[in-house]
Amino acid sequence: MSDSQESSEPLVDEDFATPEEIATAQEENVEELEALPVISAKDGTTTPRRMQTGALDSLKSGLDAVAAVRAAAKQHSDARAQAKQLKKELDKSKETLAHRLDVDRNYDKILAEQKAVIQKGNEGIARAEAAIEELETKKSELDATLAQKKADDEAAIRPYRELMESTKGRSDDAARALAEIRRAVKTADQQVADTAKRREQRIAAANRAVDNAQDRLRKVESDLNSLKGSSTASPNALSKMQSELVAERAHLDAAREDVGRVTAECQQLVDNAQTHLWTQKQSLETAERAADDAKREADGRREEYESLYNKAMGGQKEIEARIAEVEKDIDARQTERAEQAQVVFDAQALVDEADDIHSTPEVTKNLQDAIATGKVELEKRQREVDALAAEERQLRESTRAQRFLFIGVAAVAIVIIVLIVSFFALPH
Template sequence: MEDRQSAPEEPQEKSPSSTADDALVAARGAAQSAASRLREGVNAVRDVRAAARRHSSARARLREMTEALEADEAALERRDEVAATYEQIVEEQGAAVAEAKAEISRQRELVERAEQRAASLEEQLEQLRENNEEELRPYKRLAETARGRSEEASRGVSEAKRAVRTAEGQAKDAAERREQSISSANRAIDSSQARLRKVEEELRKARDGHAAAGAVKQLQDDVTTELAHVEAARAEVSVVTRDAQSAVDAAQTHLWTQKKSLEEAQREADAARREYESRKQDYEERLARARDAEEDLEDQISSLRKEAEEAKAAHDEAAERHDEAQALLDEAEEVHATPEETKRLRASVAAQRAEIEAQQGVVDELAEGERSLRTSTRGSRLVLLAAAVAVVVVIVAIVALIVTR
């Protein structure tokens, strides 16, 4: 029995349920630890952001205070400068104001005078245009009437040329018909003479051959007839020649008459053209003189308008100089009359410098606190960052898995 008690005990195996409980406890511990570290990371990020906001707000406040101080320092410096040169400013700017006023008055008078003169010349120009139009109207009418006559005469020349061409054609036709008629009459004579010679030859043969008296008699009658035909043809040639020549003479006379008419129409057209050119030249010369007179007045008006514009520009420049000098003078008077404001501003500048120095200390302190907090919480914030990255990786993996399926 003692021997059994002294024997070493064998290790007992844990049950499956005991192992699962231990794993659950370990998992819970790990989860709690991870959650605690994540909370620490979140708190660290929140604290760092709060410190950064406080630091940024303090720096913004310092910047505003500095800008306000710089503005007041500039104002104080300007007041000191004005106070130190008060008498000089009053003397110089007072003279500048007086000079600018005189210049403004002078330029205003120049503007008024130039505009009045320009208005008067514009009235003269309008009246001159009306007078010129009235005076030129009869000369313009004469030129237009002469142009109408010239154009009408030119049309008469064109009609006369057409009549001449027609008469030339008629004369040519009459000459051709004369030649044709005479040629036809001469051919008739030739034919009659040829028949006469033939009959005379037959009569000669009949006589030589002692033909019957009746046949000879018949041939003698034929010869007589053909002789009559020849004489008639010759008479016809004279008649045809006379009649054809008469027609040619009439056509030539008509052509000569038409040429004379053309020459007369051409003389009338030349005279009408010369008259139109003379009337036109007279009108254009008068018109040019009228336009020169109008343009002379227009140039004077333009010069006066330009003079008025230049005087207006000089007036505006003098007004600007006056306003600038008056502003400097008013400023000097205001500074000279309110020394207490200079004193107040000087005290305010000193107070602001002290406040800025104190604010700079606050900014430095907050900056140091922010740097210290960032250093001390660096690990916690990195853990939070790693956790966020892990979550993103898991999400990406899940999405990739879903897509591949």
Template sequence: MGEPRGDEFVDERRDKGANGPSEAGAGGTDVLDAARGAASGAAETFMSGLTAVRSVHEAARRHAGARGTLRAMLDALEEEERVLARREEVEGSYDEIVREQSQVAREAGEKVEAMRSRVDELEGEAASASKELELMRESHEREQRPYRRLTEGARGRLDDATRVVAEARRAVKTAEGQVRSATDRREQSIAAANRAVDSSQARLRRAQDELSRTREGGGSAFAQLQSEVAAELAHVESARAEVGVATREAQAAVDAAQTHLWTQNKSLESAQREAEEARREYEAHRQEYEAMVERDRAEERSLEERIAELRTRADEAKADHDEAAERHDQAQALLDEAEDVHATPEETERLRGSVEGKRLEVSRQEGVVEGLAQAERDLRARTRRERVVFGAVIVLALALLVLVVVLLATR
């Protein structure tokens, strides 16, 4: 390859070492000259290894580039072979393709038109049914409105009657409390009056006993005791009269409270009857209204189901339309391809020539790739020693660099 080999560098160094003493004169064993020669040899070895590495890299690059070119040529050849094979297949089956695909395109086109008409028909029916549903809902709303108002009014009256019943119950409880209070006051008043009678009778008995003991003596003391007995007797009669008055007054209060309670109970019974009537009226209106709503909703659901069915059938017709349109397009594409191939035989001939030319180019390129591959293998074999030495020099240099860094860091 015109590149110096490692053994040539060694021979040159040997020649220089052999001739050196004769050129240096009597002082040829000088240590400085020996050191310079060693350094020069090391530099030459390094450069030889670097050149070998570069040469191998360049050979590998040329080989890879040639292989990439070959791949591109093979891809282009494969594509043209595919196109040529397709054109030859179409040309060979031209009459059959035209006959079959014309029939497919015709039938598919007829189905496309039929499905388009069917879709328009079904969508029109669905739109009409939707409009009918809208009008039906408006009609139902108008019919339901009076019944809904009656139901709402009955519900309001029921709520009012329920509140009246609750108020009447509270009034009854209040009246019952008043009866209990009046009864308690009556008992307390009668008991107080009876206690007053008992107290007056006790004082009367004491006065009478006193009078009996002083009856024999006579005089002013006896007369005074007689006056006291008469006074106590009057007190007893007055207390007994108070018992009757207290009893009558307390009983009158109890009777009034009981009368008020009876009135409140009657009011509660009346409110409960009215509430029950309001409940029956509300239930009747509610049931009538709900029955109407359910009946109308059933009619609306029936129409909604019909609309959904029409739309489903329209979607199915659309799918059939799209499938037929796709078959028509595929058949038409095959017809167009067949007509184009049949009308341009010169293009087929051009492709045949191009394919043959590309095959020759590929064959030549394969030879180039093989030659470059062999050259790369030979170069790698020839320069193996130089590249190994170069690698060792690099490793040694790195080791020395690390050693220097470590020494500097540990100072």
């Protein structure tokens, strides 16, 4: 390891900065070293402390050397940091002085230039404010025009809107009436079908009654003929059978008459249902025409209103666009006014600074004196830093062997202690 590396990376903690701390550390380390037994490298036996006095003196000398080098390095580092801080403050003072001297030399020029800037900026502010006032007046006029336009448009299109709404109401009523008529037609059509079905059922029942009467009549006639051909038939039996025959013929005639009556009656019901259906269909056609007419009228009124409404909205949007342009111009002029105000503010700040510097030459003189004193102090500090650096290098070179010996012995002692602790920590 080189001396430069030893200087940048000290081996002892920075707590050994003061002589009192160094002395305390030396005493503690020496006591610890004296308390350690020495193990012989040949047979592992412990060597008496009185035989190790020379070794302990060497260790103590090494510890003193490490502490001394560390203290010298810290003293050198502190002095270098102080010199660096002093140089930083001196450079800042030089910049301030250079600025004050430059301002004082160009005082008249600065005032002339910045006052011209202020005058120009104030003129720009005045122009911007005048433009803003004019634009705000124009905006107020446009706002009033827009409000009046909205009122006029509302008055103009209100009758058309009311007419549109009324025709739409009539169209909706006609559509509902049409829906009701369609349901009525559907119901009437179903009634025709049901009536026709019932007619067929009743006529079929009447025909079955005729067939049944004919069957009974044929049976009675057959029985009567059989009875007439029998020699044992009594007159009373023949009389009863003939009465039965007359009754069955009467039943057959009644059944045949019922067929005609039922047919005529059911046909009348079917005709009535068909007439009702026809009437409903006629009403449906009328309702469809009325609904179509109402819808066409409502659509026409809606288109008429929408045309007028869109035209009115177009005029309003045109005015709103003009208002938006004026507002944009107002924002631009306000930005311009703010920029000019900032220019005036910055120029006035430069004027105030120039007045302050020009009126306080004693501050400049004091700063010059302080810089001169600071230069002397910095040179003194730099010499101290150089001396401390040389002292540190010389101390490192002269104590290199002692410090390396101390570090080596300390490392060996630590290894021995670890081995002893590990030995006693093992289970026996």
